[in-house]
Each structure stands twice: as structure tokens, then as C-alpha cells.
Amino acid sequence: MALVPYEEGALHVLQRFHSSDATYNFVNHSIRIKQNWKEMGVSAVVWDAAVVLCIFLEAGSINLKGSSVIELGAGAGLVGIVAALLGAHVTITDREMAVEFLELNVKENLPKDLQGNVFIKPLTWGQSLENFPTFDVIVGADIIYLEETFPDLLKTILHLSSEHTLVLLSCRLRYQRDQNFLDMMKEHFNVKEVHYDSHTDVHIYKAHRKGSQTKEL
Numbered sequence: 013m014a015l016v017p018y019e020e021g022a023l024h025v026l027q028r029f030h031s032s033d034a035t036y037n038f039v040n041h042s043i044r045i046k047q048n049w050k051e052m053g054v055s056a057v058v059w060d061a062a063v064v065l066c067i068f069l070e071a072g073s074i075n076l077k078g079s080s081v082i083e084l085g086a087g088a089g090l091v092g093i094v095a096a097l098l099g100a101h102v103t104i105t106d107r108e109m110a111v112e113f114l115e116l117n118v119k120e121n122l123p124k125d126l127q128g129n130v131f132i133k134p135l136t137w138g139q140s141l142e143n144f145p146t147f148d149v150i151v152g153a154d155i156i157y158l159e160e161t162f163p164d165l166l167k168t169i170l171h172l173s174s175e176h177t178l179v180l181l182s183c184r185l186r187y188q189r190d191q192n193f194l195d196m197m198k199e200h201f202n203v204k205e206v207h208y209d210s211h212t213d214v215h216i217y218k219a220h221r222k223g224s225q226t227k228e229l
């Protein structure tokens with residue numbers, strides 16, 4: 013049974029999730045994401061936080077060209093695809109069980125010449141982190157929702173980040189516990205809200221390791 017990070021009453025959201033695909037336009041590309049809510053749940057649909065983060069990235073808020081980027085909890089892969097279209101070298105990750113579906117969406121939506129810039133890997137937060145280096149940018153959309161994963165999620169972000177890394181998290185803060193994760197982050201990172209989309213109630217936070225030379229958040 014899928015763990016559902018939203019209010020079950022939101023009928024329009026459910027209708028959208030039950031659609032077998034969803035189409036978006038980013039970076040002059042039509043991106044058609046396959047969805048499979050019924051069989052695969054949360055990791056096989058596109059969440060608002062992903063769309064809002066893609067809009068933020070496309071607006072040029074951060075220059076991703078040539079950067080190494082890792083996406084955590086990528087789900088259907090929209091953010092990773094858009095990061096690659098913006099010129100980043102992207103490692104797109106999710107739990108093992110979500111990787112096959114993720115791979116399908118990424119392969120179908122990336123132009124051939126960019127496929128070499130994208131790696132899809134299983135990454136369950138807190139596990140086998142030694143297989144991963146640090147990255148210029150860590151992105152995550154709607155990954156702050158399972159309280160029991162918070163220590164491992166933080167451990168993962170710490171492992172993947174150096175003093176130069178920018179962390180970008182987009183999320184809805186549905187419950188007080190979600191705010192608790194941001195408080196845990198603040199023990200190690202300078203965290204700043206850089207965008208709020210009132211239509212979807214999605215926040216975007218930027219974070220840098222405390223003590224890093226990067227002054228601008």
C-alpha cells in the first residue's frame with residue numbers, strides 16, 4: 013500500500029494522478045511523463061513540487077550548465093530531465109523498486125545527445141552512500157514527508173554535499189513534522205526560502221553547508 017503524502021480529499025489531485033501520462037513543456041521540449049499511480053503509487057506520478065522546481069530552474073535562478081547534479085527521490089524523473097535539458101550532468105535516483113519506471117521516462121524524454129549526461133541509480137536514503145561522491149547541486153522535490161526517513165535523508169544530503177554544494181529542496185509543508193526536517197537541516201546548513209508558489213503551496217529552499225565559503229544563498 014502506498015504511503016500518501018497529501019490529503020486524500022483532494023479529488024482533482026487524484027484525478028491527475030490516475031491519468032496514465034502527464035505532459036509538460038520545459039526548455040523548449042515537450043516532456044511526456046508516464047504515470048502509474050495504481051500499481052506504483054507515489055513514485056510513479058508527478059507532484060506539484062517537481063513542477064514548481066522545474067519552473068524555478070528554467071527561469072535561470074541557478075546556472076546548471078556543466079554542473080554535477082544529483083536528484084533524490086526522483087519519482088517519475090521530471091526534475092532530473094529538466095536539469096539535463098539545462099545542461100547539467102545529472103544522477104537521477106530513487107529507491108530500487110522505482111528505478112525501472114524512472115528509467116523509462118528519462119530515456120523517452122531525453123534527446124539522444126544528452127543521454128550520456130544522465131545516470132539513473134538506485135539510492136535508498138542512508139544506504140550504500142559510499143557509492144556516491146559529492147555533487148555541485150542536490151535537488152529534491154517533495155521528499156520531505158516520511159518522518160522515519162528524516163535522519164537517513166539528512167545523512168544522505170550530508171554525504172553528498174561539500175562546502176561548495178547547493179541544496180535545493182521544493183516541498184509542501186503539510187505537517188509540523190515536515191518543518192522539523194528543515195530544523196534538522198539547519199543544524200548543518202544555512203537554509204533560506206527562495207520561492208513560494210501560493211497556487212500549489214510549494215516552498216523552495218536553498219541550503220549551503222554551514223561554514224562554507226559560499227556567502228550568497
Ligand SMILES: C[S@@+](CC[C@H](N)C(=O)[O-])C[C@H]1O[C@@H](n2cnc3c(N)ncnc32)[C@H](O)[C@@H]1O
Nearest residue numbers: 055058059062085086087107135136137153154
Ligand atoms: C512524493 S514522491 C515525489 C516524487 C518526485 N520527486 C516528484 O516530486 O514528482 C516521494 C519520492 O521519494 C521516494 N522515497 C521515499 N522514501 C525514500 C527513501 N527512503 N529513499 C529514497 N527515496 C525515497 C519515493 O520513492 C518517491 O519517488
